Amino acid sequence: MIDSALDNFAAAMHTLRTGVDHIYSENELQNRLMKAAKEGRQLRIKLGMDPTAPDLHLGHAVVLRKLRQFQDLGHRAVLIIGDFTAMIGDPTGKKKTRPVLSAQQVEENAATYFAQAGKILDTSSLKLEIRRNSEWLSTMNFADALLLAQQMTVARMLERDTFSERHKAGEAIYIHEFMYPLMQGWDSVMIKADVELGGTDQTFNNLVGRDLQAGQGQEPQIVVIMPILCGTDGVQKMGKSLGNYVGIAEEPREQFGKVMSIPDSLMKQWFELCTPLSPAEIAKLTDGAQTHPRQAKEELALCIVRQFYGDAEAKAAADDFRRRFTEGQLPQEIATQEIDSQLVKDGHIGLLALIKAVGFAPSTSEARRLVESGAVSFGGNKISDPKIQVSISDAPILQVGKRRVCKVTTR
């Protein structure tokens, strides 16, 4: 009986430890798990969400998957909608102060967030609690804020790399930005978090939570830090603004294609952080002698798409990919783009206008460049004359570059 309980803990710890960058601290986590089991209570696992960026990508998924593991072990995810903190914006985001979001925008973004996060999390009410930090932050007065500010020194704040970097680079740092970590830490106090999850860029913020909790006589939260996932470019961290991300809500084919385009050197990390495969399986797949890199990457793409769309869709995406890019054929299903019939005169439309109308180029000039560089084919023929007029009466296929294909009709 006792042995099996210990085995369970060992297994749980093993699961929770995989893929993490660091745990502050592992011992504490183990003790807290045991204590919770003894008391028969759920641990409260905090994760903050930023309501300004509702498009989730694989980078978010890394943390969400870890959160899911906690849920599967019986614990409760407490998601914090940072509606109040969004007024400041995480200084990690380097760029200037963010615009204040309206309450309605926050709600909309949060809804979008949950629609996507729900693909990964257990959304049953027993396992998921959702709070917004305006609940407690909006009612604090200046004296409360000062009291909070007393818990932190300027020196410690400046230690934080994002601040010191910005300072050196001659960028502005506003006083209120110093409040951000404190506010986030205060969230931990208010919801009595046992564990907080975050990426490495959140380490400082999350650790502040520990201090604040201790200051309030609470047991400090354990901080579980996940590695930051590299973006499809293989260099920078995955992020929306860098355009190097694979979105959770993206179409299966889109996801598949993006995964296939990552540098080989990135595969190992992605396998580790984005798939449930075991280290042994990953080792085999990433060993060039045992598995051809292309095949390994295909497996990776399958694994990832499968998580969000299921096996059938993943395989369909793989087939489509092979057909289009390995065999160089047109896709099985080609989306139809309708253009305004007013654009067509005497049954014809300028090719450039057409490319722009279907959204394959943002401007006529861009369309012209594409045509001139031999990227465009229309009705099966490559066309390099930008002045050409075309007829779209028989729903011809327009292709721009390798990826943009559609059938054209009028509306």
Add this chain to the structure above:
RNA sequence: GGGCGUGUGCCUGAGCGGCCAAAAGGGACGGACUGUAAAUCCGUUGGCUUAUGCCUACGCAGGUUCGAAUCCUGCCGCGCCCA
């Protein structure tokens, strides 16, 4: 509050008063080659219904000039130093 600097295209960054839609690099996009990988090579990288043309752009607003990203004034942002 004072002094000195600085502000350029997606980013970094060069720009003598005309030859600047603005060097160079990065990124991105397109093409060749591939495994939509890497490496390499080539091309493109403000807009305009089709242009030895027009328009918009070098923090903002004015001014000097035949002509300004380049000079002047004011304002704004950022940095450093002094208080």
